[in-house]
Amino acid sequence: MITFNKIALSGAPNARDLGGYETTDGRRIKPKRLLRSGELSRTTEEDRRILTEEYNLKTVIDFRTDTERLDKPEIGIPGVEFIHLPIIDESTLGITREKPAEREMFGDLFGELAKKNQSPEEYMASVYQSICTTDFSLKQYGRFFEILLNQTDGAVLWHCSAGKDRVGLGTALLFLALDVPQEIIIEDYLFTGTCLQAEIDAAASLLAPRMPDVDTASLVQCLLGVRRSYIDTLFDTISRTEKPVSEFLRDTVNLDKQKILDLKKLYLENK
Template identity: 45%
Template sequence: MKEIRRIPLEGLHNTRDLGGFETADGKKIRPRRLLRSGQLAGMTETDKQILTQEYGLRTDVDFRTGQERGEAPDPELPGVAYVVNPILSDQAIGITREQSAEKDMMKMLVQQMGSSEKAAEEYMAGLYRNLVMDPFSRQQYRKFFDILLAQEEGAVLWHCSAGKDRVGVGTALLLSALNVPRETILADYMMVNTFTADVVEGHLEKLKERLQNPQLIDCLRELMQVQESYLIRVFQAIEETYGTMDAFLEKEMGLDEERRERLREMYLEV
């Protein structure tokens, strides 16, 4: 399996190129075409140059809610189309690190911790299941595939806030459509913990003084990181409901045989 590395940027910690990932039939994803990321608000001028010039970025797809976009807007990037494609409605809370959602999440966790030691894990498992079972979210992922199929040249980058949940599920669906083995999909997903470790711990250090609750801090750490079980829950929900991933991709993502073949032609090396 290809070593999974981040793009070395100054202000972004979880931006990577899926180029080089192998499919089950031995093909590889083209480099500088498919980029996943966390939010872009922290990027430097050097980062902008690397993404637009070295990586040929042409489309920036923002998976965040209106509130998140307002709190940390994407910078303008020369020659890059900005596409708003929120995966969750503005009413959906708790998936972001933004202030208002953070308060709601902490309230809920404090309540749930009394009845379950696995409060964070149970919350995340339900959230991930909703990302593929909720009609609004499915519709938005379907639009994401429309965007990918319209991208004749250059790179597409998609991001949410941390680049782990909404991006994690969207990336898993895309890699599945390209026939990348599940072990590679899970390995890529789990790299979130490696790439964002410093940011997460820095965030928790600030909260420690305020909260004075070690159990809640551990719970929040779990929410800010990923576990294989979260993404596995997505695969299980799809297979229980649709029978196979292929059936889900065709029915809900609009990827019939012709469109799926087109996707592979566009993003896989010959």
């Protein structure tokens, strides 16, 4: 069991500090260096003060697409660099926009799934499979690591919309590079469901009147929540390559042995 370091931001319920997680060799991730979150457009002035004054935030990496950014623009923070790094292109977007209030989007998506005779679970599996194997997405994660390698001071925060799919996979790749055990990677990923449960419940309530014949609670939980099978897509992808994790990271996101050593030097405490 691990301790989750939630950051108390009223406008970003899925924000947390990855400091303290233990690696296979007994080292720990440095606190106030690596932060994951959902989108920041609802953050308050106090939230932004916490990030800058208490966490020394220096860089924000936005994994969202252009469409998402136009709909919910970033709020600038003095002294913080914002980097746009979309992990997927518009055609692959689908539910990873993760906008619980958009009932029309869910209705349209459910209709498309019915036409294809595809379950929500199968849809989510296809989204994760695409992100794990598409050259565009993997190259963008490679750029993510280059940014981390140049972050010598302060904290870096990366986010997408809800901070679960694109952020979840990017965080898992980072954990693999830092030698965080798989069971901790999975626990951290699944904790997102706890952080987002209130928003998931609210989305189901909004959708229910529009789709009275559908178990909207189960549907929204599947699409906006997290499941072990989703993150297992990454581990299954690695397993199919029949390569050690280090070689997978080298061949997919351009993390060679020296870069991995540099990441550990930057973000792990000394023994």
